[in-house]
Amino acid sequence: MNLVDISGLTVTFSQYEGQVQAVRGVNLHVAEGESVGIVGESGSGKSVTCMAVMRLLREPQARIAADRLELAGTDVLAADRRTLASLRGRAAAMIFQDPMTAFDPVFTIGHQIIETIRAHRRVSKPEARAEAADLLRRVEIKNAETVLGYYPHQLSGGMLQRAMIAMALSCRPKILFADEPTTALDVTIQAQILQLIKELQAEFGMGLVMVTHDLGVVAETVDRVVVMYGGKIMEQGPVEAIFDDPKHPYTRALLASMPGQIGGRRRLTEIKGASPNPANPPSGCPFHPRCSLADAGCARAMPAFDVLTPGREAACWRLQ
Numbered sequence: 001m002n003l004v005d006i007s008g009l010t011v012t013f014s015q016y017e018g019q020v021q022a023v024r025g026v027n028l029h030v031a032e033g034e035s036v037g038i039v040g041e042s043g044s045g046k047s048v049t050c051m052a053v054m055r056l057l058r059e060p061q062a063r064i065a066a067d068r069l070e071l072a073g074t075d076v077l078a079a080d081r082r083t084l085a086s087l088r089g090r091a092a093a094m095i096f097q098d099p100m101t102a103f104d105p106v107f108t109i110g111h112q113i114i115e116t117i118r119a120h121r122r123v124s125k126p127e128a129r130a131e132a133a134d135l136l137r138r139v140e141i142k143n144a145e146t147v148l149g150y151y152p153h154q155l156s157g158g159m160l161q162r163a164m165i166a167m168a169l170s171c172r173p174k175i176l177f178a179d180e181p182t183t184a185l186d187v188t189i190q191a192q193i194l195q196l197i198k199e200l201q202a203e204f205g206m207g208l209v210m211v212t213h214d215l216g217v218v219a220e221t222v223d224r225v226v227v228m229y230g231g232k233i234m235e236q237g238p239v240e241a242i243f244d245d246p247k248h249p250y251t252r253a254l255l256a257s258m259p260g261q262i263g264g265r266r267r268l269t270e271i272k273g274a275s276p277n278p279a280n281p282p283s284g285c286p287f288h289p290r291c292s293l294a295d296a297g298c299a300r301a302m303p304a305f306d307v308l309t310p311g312r313e314a315a316c317w318r319l320q
């Protein structure tokens with residue numbers, strides 16, 4: 001079964017200035033235990049895609065439409081509030097760049113993890129407390145019992161990130177969405193946290209969707225890569241294929257702008273030209289205004305995906 005099953009997803013935000021077309025026809029599938037990286041520059045629609053399948057976007061400002069939008073076999077567009085609340089946590093959890101978004105500053109770490117466990121499972125408070133301490137140990141927080149009594153501001157950024165991962169894992173989700181989970185951390189801590197996510201993914205047998213602008217992060221952590229640009233998928237395939245033999249000119253440009261140091265924090269700003277304005281996206285292939293290979297046809301229509309091998313596909317007129 002696919003843990004994530006998305007076909008024809010579009011997400012549009014209504015704003016005073018007009019409509020922002022954040023996601024424009026995305027198909028995405030993640031199998032059990034699989035790890036997938038979604039990469040692309042800022043604003044390409046990576047986060048919104050994940051938030052849409054978790055139904056975490058504020059509606060009706062965000063309008064979500066899809067031919068299929070399923071999380072662990074449940075149609076999230078048809079799901080009621082209760083089903084969604086139970087899905088979030090039990091089926092899927094999400095971690096973010098800023099752990100303060102996951103924690104409430106006025107409660108201790110322990111209180112918040114224990115409450116999360118008890119919101120989803122019938123366990124006594126002492127059992128939940130023991131489990132919370134155990135989870136903190138698994139994310140390599142040494143003085144776990146003490147840390148349970150700490151407030152979020154008493155932990156360093158890296159420690160708080162670990163505590164957020166512990167809280168996300170507390171309901172034993174089938175899939176974890178990690179949205180730029182290490183971007184705010186310094187390089188050594190970043191590498192440790194990525195390693196930890198990878199180990200926990202294997203240990204828990206979870207699916208993983210890693211959202212990042214950093215190809216180095218993807219190289220380190222996932223099996224399959226999905227490259228997004230202007231609200232669309234440009235190319236996808238196994239991580240080795242994407243790195244060794246990128247097909248789409250955008251993927252090639254992304255790789256060329258990659259910092260030498262894996263996990264480095266340089267932003268991908270070196271591709272010439274500006275990323276598309278989602279309020280007024282370019283016609284045809286969204287990358288055509290910046291693509292050195294583009295011709296008039298590229299502005300006319302978005303090409304279909306060329307399936308190079310099963311699971312390896314790219315959408316580029318010049319490839320055809």
Ligand SMILES: Nc1ncnc2c1ncn2[C@@H]1O[C@H](COP(=O)(O)OP(=O)(O)OP(=O)(O)O)[C@@H](O)[C@H]1O
Nearest residue numbers: 013020022041042043044045046047048049213278
């Ligand atoms: N709540 C919102 N209201 C209006 N526009 C939004 C909202 N959330 C996201 N957007 C817009 O949707 C587009 C896609 O955003 P998204 O956050 O998915 O990009 P991203 O690829 O994840 O990049 P980043 O790394 O910057 O988060 C952006 O242009 C963004 O400004």
